[in-house]
Amino acid sequence: MNSTQLVVKMILDRWYGSIKNFDAVLNAITDEQLQKEIAPTKNRGIYLLGHLIAVHDDMLILLDMGNKLYPELNKPFIDSPDKTVAEIPSATELRACWSNQCEVMKQKMDSLKTEEWFEKHTAVSAEDFRKEPHRNKLNIIITRISHLQYHTGQLALLK
Amino acid sequence: MNSTQLVVKMILDRWYGSIKNFDAVLNAITDEQLQKEIAPTKNRGIYLLGHLIAVHDDMLILLDMGNKLYPELNKPFIDSPDKTVAEIPSATELRACWSNQCEVMKQKMDSLKTEEWFEKHTAVSAEDFRKEPHRNKLNIIITRISHLQYHTGQLALLK
Numbered sequence: 001m002n003s004t005q006l007v008v009k010m011i012l013d014r015w016y017g018s019i020k021n022f023d024a025v026l027n028a029i030t031d032e033q034l035q036k037e038i039a040p041t042k043n044r045g046i047y048l049l050g051h052l053i054a055v056h057d058d059m060l061i062l063l064d065m066g067n068k069l070y071p072e073l074n075k076p077f078i079d080s081p082d083k084t085v086a087e088i089p090s091a092t093e094l095r096a097c098w099s100n101q102c103e104v105m106k107q108k109m110d111s112l113k114t115e116e117w118f119e120k121h122t123a124v125s126a127e128d129f130r131k132e133p134h135r136n137k138l139n140i141i142i143t144r145i146s147h148l149q150y151h152t153g154q155l156a157l158l159k
Numbered sequence: 160m161n162s163t164q165l166v167v168k169m170i171l172d173r174w175y176g177s178i179k180n181f182d183a184v185l186n187a188i189t190d191e192q193l194q195k196e197i198a199p200t201k202n203r204g205i206y207l208l209g210h211l212i213a214v215h216d217d218m219l220i221l222l223d224m225g226n227k228l229y230p231e232l233n234k235p236f237i238d239s240p241d242k243t244v245a246e247i248p249s250a251t252e253l254r255a256c257w258s259n260q261c262e263v264m265k266q267k268m269d270s271l272k273t274e275e276w277f278e279k280h281t282a283v284s285a286e287d288f289r290k291e292p293h294r295n296k297l298n299i300i301i302t303r304i305s306h307l308q309y310h311t312g313q314l315a316l317l318k
Contacts, residue, residue, distance in 0.1 A: 001292070002163075003163045003274075003277050004161075004162045004163045004166065006277070006292060006293060007163065007166045007167070007170075007277075007297065008166070009293065010293050010297065010298050010301055011166075011170075011301065013293070014301050014302065014305065017305075018305060038198060038316065039197060039198040039199075039316045040198075040199075042316055115162075118162050118165070118166075133160070133165060134165060134168065134169050134172070138166065138169065139169050142169055142170065142173050143173065145304070145305060145308075146173065146176075146177060146304060146305075146308045147308075149304075149305045149306075149308035149309045149312070150308045150309065150311060150312035150315075151312055152309060152312070153308070153309035153310055153311070153312040153313045154312045154313060154316065156309075157197065157198045157201055157313070157316075
């Protein structure tokens with residue numbers, strides 16, 4: 001394994017490790033607790049869960065891995081702040097979406113070769129990518145690990 | 160720039176980006192707000208700040224970059240849970256430590272060459288490192304980005 005292969009593995013390991021940490025937090029929280037705000041006047045746990053699924057769905061597009069699994073989650077969990085959309089899916093439904101999405105993404109991500117991680121993601125033009133080669137698929141994983149960890153720290157407050 | 164140099168740059172950029180995000184949150188919070196719990200019965204903001212300085216100080220050791228800057232912060236902010244140590248530094252003092260530490264670490268980190276990031280960190284033996292080459296200095300940065308983001312999401316609740 002050369003150093004490029006090694007560092008791709010390190011980053012993917014951190015992604016899967018972050019998913020595992022999130023799962024541990026989520027599994028320690030009941031559906032009733034998920035309905036609560038993480039702190040007074042802040043987002044509810046269920047909103048954070050829906051938000052993460054919607055953001056990870058967008059990763060499928062950015063990574064050129066096919067269509068979103070749950071495009072209907074974009075409006076309530078990305079376009080809208082919490083507590084402004086009357087009808088959102090139940091905690092049971094969102095838990096099932098999350099778990100299915102993690103499995104689908106793992107399958108797709110595991111099939112990518114090292115060099116494919118350094119290809120451009122779909123939101124950057126070929127011209128810009130020539131000047132900014134860091135705007136690749138691997139960088140999507142790096143930034144989304146940060147995003148996932150940020151919200152895991154918040155969800156953990158409901159335990 | 161080859162792909163290994165590129166990915167090291169991507170990871171260091173994410174580290175500095177995370178520090179910048181944390182600074183923006185910290186600067187938006189007053190010393191009085193820092194004394195508050197991030198959520199009822201949870202850690203205070205000031206504890207999270209002290210905790211991050213203590214953990215980053217430990218990175219200096221792991222990265223073989225010299226001594227800790229603030230070894231006295233280990234006991235109140237790593238060994239002890241919040242609200243169990245009577246005397247802790249003031250918010251003003253901790254803000255100054257944080258800012259100085261970020262500067263010192265940047266200077267040391269910027270001087271490392273790409274291949275040096277793939278050397279073993281100090282907490283792994285040479286023998287184990289031969290079998291587990293991912294236990295290198297770069298992986299310390301990857302895991303500490305996650306840790307920093309986790310607590311940034313929590314501190315942001317005090318805004």
